[in-house]
C-alpha cells in the first residue's frame with residue numbers, strides 16, 4: 001500500500017518545490033528593506049577603477065556611467081533604480097551593485113554576516129567574460145589545476161583564474177599538514193548549473209569557484225534554523241586558509257548571510273576594493 005502513495009507524494013513535492021525554493025535565494029536574515037544603491041560619482045569612479053584593473057583582458061576603462069570593453073562596446077553601470085531589496089540586488093543587479101555590500105577581509109572578526117558581498121554577479125559582466133556553460137562556452141576555457149592532494153581540478157583560464165588558483169595552492173601547501181583536512185578532498189569546481197533552488201548563475205558555472213572538504217562546511221540551508229527561520233551562523237574554516245585565497249583574488253562564501261563556508265570564488269575586483277578600505 002505504501003508504494004501507491006509515492007507517486008502522489010512526489011507530485012506534491014514537485015509542485016511545492018519551485019516557489020518555496022525560489023524565495024530562498026536570499027536568506028530571511030537580510031529582510032526586505034531596500035538598500036540605497038545609487039552612489040556619489042567619486043565613489044563610483046573609485047570602484048570602477050578597481051573593476052577595470054581586475055579584468056584587464058576584457059575592460060578598457062569607464063566613461064560617464066558606462067563600462068568600456070576592449071572591443072569598444074559599452075555597458076551601463078547603473079540601471080536607474082536608487083534602492084533595491086537584498087533579493088533584488090542578487091536577482092536583478094546592475095554593474096555597480098557588485099559593490100553594494102562591503103566584503104570584510106579575513107583579518108577582521110569572523111562573525112554572523114550582515115550582507116551578501118560577492119553574491120551580486122551581473123550576467124552583463126560575468127557571462128560576457130566567462131561564457132554561458134549551457135552553450136558550451138565555458139568548457140573550452142577549462143584547464144587542469146593541481147590541487148593540494150595532487151588531484152587535477154578543472155578551472156577556467158579566463159582572467160588568469162587558473163593561475164590565481166595555482167598560487168593559492170602553493171600558499172595552502174606551505175601552511176602544513178594540520179590544514180590538509182579542511183582542503184581535501186575538494187567538493188568540486190566547475191559545475192554547469194544554477195545555484196540550488198534558484199535561477200541564479202553560480203561562479204561554479206563559470207569554472208571560477210572551488211569548494212573545500214564538505215565535512216567541515218557550513219551552509220545556510222543545511223544549518224539548524226532557529227525560531228525565526230534563520231540559519232545559525234557557524235564556521236570551522238581557519239583564517240589562514242581564507243587569507244591564502246584572498247591574497248590571490250578569491251572571496252570566501254563564509255562572509256555571506258547565506259553562508260557557504262567551503263566556497264571560494266575568483267573575484268579580484270571585490271578583494272581590491274576591500275584592500276582599499278571599502
Ligand SMILES: [Zn+2]
Nearest residue numbers: 209210211263
Ligand atoms: Zn561552491
